[in-house]
Structures are given as C-alpha cells and as structure tokens.
Amino acid sequence: MNVWEVAAEVMIFALLPLAWTAMRGDPRLRLVSFFMTGVVITLLMMLLTMAFNRMPMMDLAIALALMSFGGGIVFARFFERHL
Amino acid sequence: MKTITIETLLALAVLITLASVLGMLRMRDPYQRLHYIAAPASLSAVFITIAIFLQQGLKPECFKAVFTTLALIGMNTVVTHAAARAFRIAETKNWKPKKGETVPIQRGDERVGDGRKEAA
Numbered sequence: 001m002n003v004w005e006v007a008a009e010v011m012i013f014a015l016l017p018l019a020w021t022a023m024r025g026d027p028r029l030r031l032v033s034f035f036m037t038g039v040v041i042t043l044l045m046m047l048l049t050m051a052f053n054r055m056p057m058m059d060l061a062i063a064l065a066l067m068s069f070g071g072g073i074v075f076a077r078f079f080e081r082h083l
Numbered sequence: 084m085k086t087i088t089i090e091t092l093l094a095l096a097v098l099i100t101l102a103s104v105l106g107m108l109r110m111r112d113p114y115q116r117l118h119y120i121a122a123p124a125s126l127s128a129v130f131i132t133i134a135i136f137l138q139q140g141l142k143p144e145c146f147k148a149v150f151t152t153l154a155l156i157g158m159n160t161v162v163t164h165a166a167a168r169a170f171r172i173a174e175t176k177n178w179k180p181k182k183g184e185t186v187p188i189q190r191g192d193e194r195v196g197d198g199r200k201e202a203a
Contacts, residue, residue, distance in 0.1 A: 003086075007093040014104040021108060028113035028170050032120070035162060036107060039124045040100060042155060046131050046148060047093075055144035061151045069158035073165055080169035 004051035011047065014040050031075055038068030085137055092134040096127040113170055117163050124159035128152040 015037065022033040045061035100123040107119035132148045139145050171178040 003090050003093055007097050010097050011100055014101050017104060017108055026113070028173075029116065031166060032107070032113050032116040035117075035159075035166065036104065036120050036123075039120055039155060039159065040104070042151065043096070043100060043123060043127055043131060046128075046135070046151060050135060050138065055139075055142075055147070058144065058147040058151065062147055062154065065151050065154040065158065069154070069162055072158075072162035076162070076165040076169040079166075080172045 002051060004047050008044055008047040008051055011040065011044055027079070031079060034075070035068070035072055038064065038072070042068070089134045089137050092130040092137075096130040096134075099123060099127045099130075114167055117167055120159055120163060124155045128155045 018033050018037045018040065022030050022037060024030075042061050042065045045064060046058065049055060049057040049061065103119045103122040107116045110116045110119070129152055132152045135148045136145055168178050
C-alpha cells in the first residue's frame, strides 16, 4: 500500500457525513453538500489515479470536474425558478 | 527528501479536506456552508497536483492534473456564486439588497450595514 492509497482511503471518510447531509434536511443545505461531494470525489479520482499508477484515469477526474460544474449550474437555476 | 515532501503535501490535502467537511457541517446557514467548498477545491487540489509533479516529473500526462485543478478552482467560484444567488432569489425574489437592509448573522450579533451604527 503506497501513500497515495492511504490518502485516498482517509479521504473517503469525508464522503460519509456528506452523504448523510445530502439525503436529509433543508434542500439548500443538501445542494451545498452535493457541491462539496463533487469536489471531494474529484480529488479522490486524482489520488486513485496515482495510487494505481494509471495516468489515463486522470481523464475521469477532468470529466467529473467539468460535469459537476454543469450540474451545479443547472441545479442552481432549477432552485432559483422552481423551489 | 522528495518522498517526505510528497507525504506532507498529501497529508495537508487530506487534512484540509476533512477539516472543511467537518467545518461545513458545523454551520447552520447555507451561505456559510458554501464558503467551506473553496478550501478543498483550491488548496487541496494544488497540493495534490504538486505531489503528482514531484512523483512523476514533467510528463505530459501530469498536465491533466493541472487542468483538473484549474477547472476546480475556476468553476467552483462560478457555481458557488450561482448557488448563493439562487438561494437569495428563492428567498426574496430579487437578489439585490433592499435599501437599508441589514444582515443579521446570529441572534445577538452586531448587525452588518446598520445605518445607525455607520452614522454614529
């Protein structure tokens, strides 16, 4: 087990409270938890790419970063108009 | 020396992310919570990218990490602003502050933008 795997495994624990808060409570707080989850998973993708030494997997991190931007904007617009 | 630097950078990145998540959970207001996304999106991503460059050297694949970090930093600011604006519009129908509007943070706190305080 290398240091990248250790860092990824520790960072995974950040997802537990985020998943909990994304599933319950005020919709605004849930949306913020969703944004934070996107950032944490992107960082996890970068760490796992290095942990498994598969550099093409960095494309997943790039795709996720770009997609969470689009998703965030869409959610914000939806929230603004309909909730 | 290189190994120690990589380990330190990764430890910092993970600690910043965990601290931001826990700090975010402590806040009750969504506007306050939005601020906590900035630290992992900027600092942690930069630390991880530096560690990747130290580990791999100047390989073309490593520049994907730079692009990911730039995407996180640039887009997080836009999404955060868009979300805060959407929350404000959902509450008040107009996101611009009204004339003389004050911003109470918590009960008992000093009001920000209070006209009487500014006049005094």
